[in-house]
Amino acid sequence: MSEAAFPLLSLIIFLPLLGAIVVGATQDTNLAKLITLLFAGLELLLTLFAVYLFDASEGGFQLIEQYDWIPQLNIEYLIGVDGISILFLPLSALLTLMAILASWNSVQHNPRFHFALLLALQGVTIGVFCSLDMVLFFLFWELTLPPFFFLIGLWGIGSQRRDAAMKYTLFMLTGGVALLLAITLLAANHAFQMGGDIPQDLSFSLPILLEIPLPDNQQTLIFILLLFGFAVKAPLVPFHTWLPTVAMEGPAHVVAILVGLKLGVYGILRFTLPLAPIAAVEFSWILSIFGAATLIYGALIALQQTNLRRLLAYASVSHVGLVIVGIASLNMQGLQGAIFQLLNFTLIASVLMLIAGFMQHRLGSTDAIHLGGLAKVMPQLTCFYFLFALASIGVPGTSGFPAELLMIIGALTADIALGIAALASAILGAAYMLSFSRRAFLGPISQVNAHQTHDLKSRELVILCVPALLILMFGFFPDIILNFNQIASEAWLSRLSTKAP
Numbered sequence: 363m364s365e366a367a368f369p370l371l372s373l374i375i376f377l378p379l380l381g382a383i384v385v386g387a388t389q390d391t392n393l394a395k396l397i398t399l400l401f402a403g404l405e406l407l408l409t410l411f412a413v414y415l416f417d418a419s420e421g422g423f424q425l426i427e428q429y430d431w432i433p434q435l436n437i438e439y440l441i442g443v444d445g446i447s448i449l450f451l452p453l454s455a456l457l458t459l460m461a462i463l464a465s466w467n468s469v470q471h472n473p474r475f476h477f478a479l480l481l482a483l484q485g486v487t488i489g490v491f492c493s494l495d496m497v498l499f500f501l502f503w504e505l506t507l508p509p510f511f512f513l514i515g516l517w518g519i520g521s522q523r524r525d526a527a528m529k530y531t532l533f534m535l536t537g538g539v540a541l542l543l544a545i546t547l548l549a550a551n552h553a554f555q556m557g558g559d560i561p562q563d564l565s566f567s568l569p570i571l572l573e574i575p576l577p578d579n580q581q582t583l584i585f586i587l588l589l590f591g592f593a594v595k596a597p598l599v600p601f602h603t604w605l606p607t608v609a610m611e612g613p614a615h616v617v618a619i620l621v622g623l624k625l626g627v628y629g630i631l632r633f634t635l636p637l638a639p640i641a642a643v644e645f646s647w648i649l650s651i652f653g654a655a656t657l658i659y660g661a662l663i664a665l666q667q668t669n670l671r672r673l674l675a676y677a678s679v680s681h682v683g684l685v686i687v688g689i690a691s692l693n694m695q696g697l698q699g700a701i702f703q704l705l706n707f708t709l710i711a712s713v714l715m716l717i718a719g720f721m722q723h724r725l726g727s728t729d730a731i732h733l734g735g736l737a738k739v740m741p742q743l744t745c746f747y748f749l750f751a752l753a754s755i756g757v758p759g760t761s762g763f764p765a766e767l768l769m770i771i772g773a774l775t776a777d778i779a780l781g782i783a784a785l786a787s788a789i790l791g792a793a794y795m796l797s798f799s800r801r802a803f804l805g806p807i808s809q810v811n812a813h814q815t816h817d818l819k820s821r822e823l824v825i826l827c828v829p830a831l832l833i834l835m836f837g838f839f840p841d842i843i844l845n846f847n848q849i850a851s852e853a854w855l856s857r858l859s860t861k862a863p
Contacts, residue, residue, distance in 0.1 A: 369427050370408065370411070370412055370415070370425060371412065371425050371427055371441045371442070371443065371492050372427055372441065373408060374405065374408050374409055374412060374451065374488055374492075375441070375485055375486075375488050375489045375492060376485060377401060377404060377405055377408065377485070378401060378402075378405055378458075378481040378482065378484040378485035378488075379481070379482055379485040379486075380401075381397065381398065381400075381401030381402075381405075381478075381481040382478040382479070382481040382482040382485070383478075384397055384401075385397050385398050385401075385474055385477050385478040385481060386474060386475065386478040388474060391473050391474060394473065394474045394477060395466065395473070395477060398462055398477040398478075398480070398481060399459075399462060399463075401481055402455070402458055402459045402462050402481065402484070403459065405455045405458070405459075405484065406452060406455040406456060406459055408455075409451040409452040409454075409455045409488075410452050412425060412443070412448065412451055412452075413448060413449065413451070413452055416443065416445075416448045416846075418445060418845055418846045418848075418849065419849065420849070421444075421445075421849045421850065421852075421853050422444065422853075423442035423443065423444045423494060423569065424442060424443060424444065424448075425442055425443055426440070426441070426442035426494070427439070427440070427441050427442070428440045431495075431498070432497075434561065435497075435561050435564055435566075436549075436561070436562075436563070436564050436565055436566065437495060437497045437498070437566055438495045438498070438566070438567060439495065439498060440493070440494040440495040440498065440567055440568075441489075441492040441493055441494055441495075441498070442492065442494050443491070443492060444850045445846050445847040445848065445849055445850030445851070446631065446632065446701060446847055446850045446851070446854070447491045447492070447628075447632070448846060449705055449843065449846055449847075450491045450623075450628070450704075450705070450708075451488055451491060451492075453705055453708040453709065454484065454487055454488055454491070454623060454708065455484065455488070456708070456828065456829070457618070457619060457622045457623065457708045457712055458480060458481075458483070458484040458619070460615075460618070460712070460713070460716065460825050460828075460829070461480060461615040461616070461618060461619055461716075462477065462480055462615075463821055463822075463824065463825050464614070464615040464618070464716050464719060464720075464822075464825055465480075465517075465613065465615045466821060468613075468723060469517060471516070471517070472516070475512075475516075476513070476516075476517060479509040479512055479513055480509070480513070482509050483506060483509035483510070483513070483619070486502045486505040486506050486509075487502075487506060487623060487625070489501075489502035489505075490502045490503055490506070490625055490628075491628070494567065494568045494569060495566050495567055495568065496545045496548065496549070496566040496567075496568060496571070496633075497545065497566045498566075499568075499633075500538070500541060500542060500545060503538065503541070503625070503629075504538055506534075506625070507531055507534055507535070510527070510530060510531075510616070510620070511527045511528075511530070511531050512527075513612070513613065513616045514526055514527035514530060514608060514611065514612040514613070514616060515527035515528075517612075517613045517616070518611045518612045518613055519611070519612070519613060519614075519722065520610055520611030520612075521611075522607075522611050523611040523612060525607075525611075526604075526607045526608050526610075526611035526612060527608075527611075527612075529603075529604050529607055529608075530604045530607075530608050533594050533595075533597075533601065533604045534594065534595060536594060537590065537591040537592070537593075537594030537595055537601075537626075538591065539591075540587045540588070540590045540591035541587070541588065541591035541592070541629075543587055544583075544584050544587035544588045544591065545566065547580065547583070547584060547587075548566075548571050548576075548584060548637065549564040549565055549566050549571075550564065551574065551576055551577070551580060552564060552565040552570065552571060552574050553565070555574050555575060556574075568633075571637060572636055572637065572857070576637070576638060576640075578640060578641075581638040581639075581640050581641035582638075582641045582645075584637060584638045584641070585634060585638035585641035585642060585645060588629070588630075588633055588634040588637065588638070589630065589634050589649070591629070592626040592627070592629035592630045592633075592634060593626065593630070593652070594626065595625055595626030595629070596624060596626030596627050596630070596682050596686075597626065597679060597682065598626075598652050598653075598656045598682065598683070598686065599652070599655055599656045599659050599660070599679070599683070602656070602660070602679045605620070605621075605675045605678065605679060606672050606675040606676060608620065608675075609621075609671045609672055609674065609675035609715075610669070610671055610672055610675075613719070614671070614715055614716060614718055614719025614720075614722060615716060615719060617671070617675075617715050618711075618712040618713070618715040618716050618719070619712065621674065621675070621678040621707065621711045621712055621715055622707050622708040622709075622711055622712030622715075623707070623708065624682060624685070624704055624707055627682060627685055627686070627689075627700075627704060628704065630686070630689065631689060631700070631701070631704075631854075635689070635854075635858065636854065636857055636858070639857055639858045642692075642858060643692065643858055646690050646692055647690075649686060649689070649690040650686075650687060650690040650691075650776075650777070650780050652683075652686060653683045653684070653685075653686030653687035653688075653689075653690055654683065654687055654780065654783040655683070656679060656680065656682060656683030656686065657680045657681070657682075657683025657684045657686075657687065657783065657784070657787040658680075658683070658783060658786060658787065658790070659679075659680075659683075660676045660677065660678075660679035660680030660681075660682075660683060661676075661677075661680040661786075661787055661790035661791060661793075661794065662790065663676045663679075664676035664677050664680060664790075664794040665790065665793060665794045665797070667794070667798070668729055668730045668731065668798075669728055669729050669730070670718045670721070670728040670729075670730075670733075670798065670802065671715070671718050671722075671728050673794060673798055674711065674714055674715055674718060677711070677754065677791065677794065677795070678707075678711050680787060680790070680791065681703065681707070681711065681754075681791075683787070684703065684766070684769055684784060684787050685700045685703050685704060685769070686700075687769065687773050687780055687783065687784055688700035688703070688768070688769035688772050688773065688784075690776070690780070691769075691772035691773050691775065691776035691777075691780065692776065692855065692858060693772050693775050693776060693855070694772075694851060694852070694855060695768045695769070695771045695772035695775065696768065696769055696771075696772020696773060696775070696776065697772070697851045697854065697855060698768055698844055698847060698848070698851050699764075699765050699766070699767070699768025699769035699770075699771075699772055700769060701843075701847050701851070702761070702764060702765035702768065702840070702843050702844070703762075703765040703766070703769065705843060706753070706761050706762055706765050706833070706836075709753075709761065709829040709832055709833050709836075710750055710753045710754050710761070710762060710829075710833060711754065713746075713750050713825075713826065713829050713830075714747070714750050714751065714754065716825065716826075717743065717746065717747050717750070717826070720743060720818070720822060721733070721736075721743070724740075724815045724816070725815065730798060730801045730802055733801065733802040733803070734801065734802065734803075734805055734806060734807060735803075735804070735805055735806050735807030736802060736803045736807075737803045737804060738807060739807065739815050739817075740815060740816075740817045740818070741817065742817045742818045742823070743817060743818050744803050746818075746826045746830060747799070747803065748799065748803075749830055749833075750829075750830070750833070751795045751796075751799055753833045753837070754791065754795060755788070755791045755792045755795050755796075756788060756791070758837070759834065759837050759838065760833050760834065760837040761832070761833040761834075761835075761836035761837045761840070761843075762833070762837070763837055764836075764837065764840035764844075765840075766788060769784060770784045770785060770788065
């Protein structure tokens with residue numbers, strides 16, 4: 363582990379929170395928007411600087427900051443990044459910036475509060491990716507709930523938006539109970555293994571907990587608690603029902619953040635398997651079944667959808683299942699493909715949801731019956747939509763291809779049935795995306811007022827151009843991503859292989 367000479371990660375975490383306070387205190391709405399954009403732009407630059415400082419050839423955590431926080435319980439302010447988490451910082455910052463620009467003129471009610479919440483959400487989300495103390499991680503994890511609750515409930519587009527916000531919050535709180543119990547058990551096990559007393563010898567430090575042996579009977583319990591807590595937010599079937607509801611009721615740019623930042627899957631990757639390695643290897647078949655069931659179920663339900671927003675929600679559920687299959691493969695190809703796909707979510711799934719929001723704003727609906735022939739009246743939007751849709755189904759030349767290929771190879775290497783499920787998801791993904799795209803964008807124009815619909819604005823073009831260039835760059839040069847996480851992935855797999863029976 364290498365400590366940081368300058369508290370860069372703290373600055374990255376707390377700069378958006380400071381921006382949220384400044385925006386909330388600003389009386390002029392236009393000035394508040396500009397301040398929001400300024401803070402979001404600075405945040406993106408700082409995260410890119412963190413990537414520049416990161417040495418991908420070194421293993422372990424880097425840019426570490428460590429301070430006492432609650433010494434009576436040995437709780438620390440401990441943050442750092444490794445090859446698995448580092449790239450989530452700039453992509454999270456980019457996604458927030460896109461969400462801000464996408465909602466620039468669409469939010470009429472209390473816009474200062476809205477943009478302040480987006481900045482606050484950005485800060486605590488990056489805190490989730492950087493936290494190496496389990497209590498600090500849990501704090502940031504729970505602090506993501508209030509911004510989402512208000513963003514969905516106050517600025518949603520559906521009549522049931524408040525119910526959707528409450529449903530999301532209750533699901534997350536239920537998962538949080540399991541996480542808190544698992545964290546407490548891990549800290550108590552440290553005190554027991556060290557022959558110490560509680561609370562003097564508790565430890566919540568992830569690097570320390572990774573080195574402390576966990577009894578076999580506790581491993582199973584910890585594995586189940588962590589898996590349940592993170593599966594709710596991922597989401598995995600059967601805990602997925604909140605996502606389609608939020609996708610239909612919430613604002614598109616907020617749903618884009620939800621489908622783009624898979625914090626639940628990140629938690630499974632970062633904490634669940636490494637902290638309970640024996641149980642992870644022993645019960646990897648359970649994780650495989652959950653992943654395969656989720657990817658097939660999500661794809662089959664997506665095939666039946668006639669609304670683009672709901673289709674994208676179930677497509678997101680299906681892709682989460684494929685990522686879980688990649689992780690459960692417990693080999694290098696599956697793991698690197700899973701990390702690659704998690705990064706892809708911020709560039710592909712989120713942007714498709716933003717495009718659905720653009721269509722909703724223009725046409726008042728994303729139902730297939732109200733669409734049709736959009737390629738004739740919105741050619742620019744159509745081109746971008748098809749680029750991201752093709753990336754989502756893993757067409758060669760896009761970043762979706764190397765990610766899905768690695769996961770399929772990893773699944774086939776681990777188990778032939780798992781590989782077949784992964785291949786089936788690729789086929790079903792192409793079926794539901796291309797089928798809906800044909801109905802919505804090709805053929806005759808179905809709305810008489812569609813000719814009056816304007817194409818993309820310059821601001822929307824900027825929003826779509828940057829991720830479009832990135833998915834093409836990562837598609838042709840996937841080593842840009844893979845080289846960052848190779849050492850960390852090897853260490854991750856090594857831990858499971860050395861701890862397994």
